[in-house]
Amino acid sequence: MSGTNVWLNLQAFDDLDVTPCLLAPSDDHSDDSSRVVWSLPYSLVLRHTTEEVLDACIEAIEPVQAAMTSHLRNQVMNDLMESLKKHSWFTGFDIADELPVRYSLEKWVELAKEVQATVFIAVHGGIGEDGTLQSLLESEGVPHTGPGEAASKTCMDKVATSLALSHLADLGVLTINKDVRRKEDLLNVPALEIWDELTSKLQCETLCVKPARDGCSTGVARLCCVEDLAVYIKALKDCLLRIPPDSFSKSHGMIEMPSPPPELLIFEPFIETDEIVVASKSVGTLGSMRSLSPSVTVKETGDILSLEEKFQGGTGINLTPPPASIVSNEALERCKQRIELIANTLRLEGFSRIDAFLNVDSGEVLIIEVNTVPGMTPSTVLIHQALAEQPPMYPHKFFRTLLDLASERII
Ligand SMILES: Nc1ncnc2c1ncn2[C@@H]1O[C@H](COP(=O)(O)OP(=O)(O)O)[C@@H](O)[C@H]1O
Ligand SMILES: [Mg+2]
Structure with a gap:
C-alpha cells in the first residue's frame, strides 16, 4: 500500500x-x-x-x-x-x-x-529495510531513497540502535535498557526464574516483551507478573498466531504473533505514559537532518497500539502537531532538536520515522525505535507531518522531494 x-x-x-x-x-x-x-x-x-x-x-x-x-x-x-x-x-x-x-x-x-533509475524503496522490513537492498543498489551506484546500508542495518536492530545512542543521555536522549533472550531458553527455564532475573536486571516491576526483529507491533506485550510471562512463553511454545484479548492480567486487545515464532526476544522495562506516544519524522541530507513537527499517538485499547491503530485510517488517533495543552512550544522545540540529534548520530539520510516517548515537561525523549522505511499510506503520520509544515507539503510534492534528495546524493 x-x-x-x-x-x-x-x-x-x-x-x-x-x-x-x-x-x-x-x-x-x-x-x-x-x-x-x-x-x-x-x-x-x-x-x-x-x-x-x-x-x-x-x-x-x-x-x-x-x-x-x-x-x-x-x-x-x-x-x-x-x-x-x-x-x-x-x-x-x-x-x-x-x-x-x-x-x-x-x-x-x-x-x-x-x-x-533512482529507486524509491517502499519495502517495509526484511531486506528492504535492513540494509541488504541498500547495499546491492549502492554497490552498483544506483541512488535510492532513505538511509544508506550502515544506518539501515543499525536501525533494524533495536539493541544496536539503543547502543548507538546510549552516549546521548546528558543531552536529553535516553534509551531503554534491554535484555535479549533466546526462545529456546525461555521454553526450558522455569518462568519464575526468568521473571526474577529480568526484573532485577532491568530494575522494573512490569516488562515489555517484543520480538528482536521488525514486525509492525506483532508480539509486543506488557507483562505484569510471572503468570503473564508464563502465558507469553506458552504462546511461543504453541506457535499461537494470536494471543486473545485479556489473556494477561492487565486488560489488552488482540495481540497478533509473528509466524514463525521469533527466535530472539527483547525484554525492556515497560514505560508507563499518559496514554500518549510521540512519532517524529526527520527529513534531509546526511548530517543535516531536520525534524518535522512530531505527532502524538493516543492509545485506545490497552497499553500497546494495535496493527489497525497504526496503519488503518480512522482507527488510530494521531495529533499533529501535539496541542499546546499537552506539550508546550518550548518542550516541542527541544524535542525536535533531540530528534535531529538522533537522526544525525545514527547517520540517517533522506527520511525516517523516529518513535519515542516524550517527557512533556523537560522535552527529553526516550527512544523506542527508528523506522528507516516508514509507512507511506495516506493514513500514516508521515503524510500528516508533511501537511503540517509551513507551508504545507502536499503528498505528491513531498514524495518528489524525497526522491530528489535521493537522486542528488553522491554514492
Ligand atoms: N518499553 C516499552 N514500554 C511501553 N510501551 C512500549 C515499549 N516498547 C514499545 N512500546 C509500545 O509498543 C509499540 C510497538 O513497539 P516497537 O518496539 O515499536 O515494535 P515494532 O517494531 O513491532 O513496531 C510502540 O510504538 C509503543 O507504543
Ligand atoms: Mg514500532
Whole structure:
C-alpha cells in the first residue's frame, strides 16, 4: 500500500517515468541477489495485498492464461470498436497488452543502473529495510531513497540502535535498557526464574516483551507478573498466531504473533505514559537532518497500539502537531532538536520515522525505535507531518522531494 501510494503520487510529474515493482517473498533457499522482482503493468498494481499482486503476476504470464486473456481482450476491443466507430466523436483507443516482467534481484539492479533509475524503496522490513537492498543498489551506484546500508542495518536492530545512542543521555536522549533472550531458553527455564532475573536486571516491576526483529507491533506485550510471562512463553511454545484479548492480567486487545515464532526476544522495562506516544519524522541530507513537527499517538485499547491503530485510517488517533495543552512550544522545540540529534548520530539520510516517548515537561525523549522505511499510506503520520509544515507539503510534492534528495546524493 505504501508503494502504490508513492507510485500514484509520483505519476503526477511529467518529467518522471515511474515503474512500480514488487519484491516477491523469499523461498528460503535462494540467496538475496536471486530473489525475484516483478516490474508491474498498471492493471496489476491496484490490489490490496502484495500476495494478490504476486498471484496476478504469476497468472498473467502463465501461457494458457495469457493466450486466453489476449484473445478475450481482442474480442472485447473488436466488439467495442464495431459499435463505437459509428459515432463521429470516436477517435479510437487501445488497451495495451502489457505483461509483468520477472527479474532476479541482481538483474533488476543491473537494469536500474542501465536506465539510470533512482529507486524509491517502499519495502517495509526484511531486506528492504535492513540494509541488504541498500547495499546491492549502492554497490552498483544506483541512488535510492532513505538511509544508506550502515544506518539501515543499525536501525533494524533495536539493541544496536539503543547502543548507538546510549552516549546521548546528558543531552536529553535516553534509551531503554534491554535484555535479549533466546526462545529456546525461555521454553526450558522455569518462568519464575526468568521473571526474577529480568526484573532485577532491568530494575522494573512490569516488562515489555517484543520480538528482536521488525514486525509492525506483532508480539509486543506488557507483562505484569510471572503468570503473564508464563502465558507469553506458552504462546511461543504453541506457535499461537494470536494471543486473545485479556489473556494477561492487565486488560489488552488482540495481540497478533509473528509466524514463525521469533527466535530472539527483547525484554525492556515497560514505560508507563499518559496514554500518549510521540512519532517524529526527520527529513534531509546526511548530517543535516531536520525534524518535522512530531505527532502524538493516543492509545485506545490497552497499553500497546494495535496493527489497525497504526496503519488503518480512522482507527488510530494521531495529533499533529501535539496541542499546546499537552506539550508546550518550548518542550516541542527541544524535542525536535533531540530528534535531529538522533537522526544525525545514527547517520540517517533522506527520511525516517523516529518513535519515542516524550517527557512533556523537560522535552527529553526516550527512544523506542527508528523506522528507516516508514509507512507511506495516506493514513500514516508521515503524510500528516508533511501537511503540517509551513507551508504545507502536499503528498505528491513531498514524495518528489524525497526522491530528489535521493537522486542528488553522491554514492
Ligand atoms: N518499553 C516499552 N514500554 C511501553 N510501551 C512500549 C515499549 N516498547 C514499545 N512500546 C509500545 O509498543 C509499540 C510497538 O513497539 P516497537 O518496539 O515499536 O515494535 P515494532 O517494531 O513491532 O513496531 C510502540 O510504538 C509503543 O507504543
Ligand atoms: Mg514500532
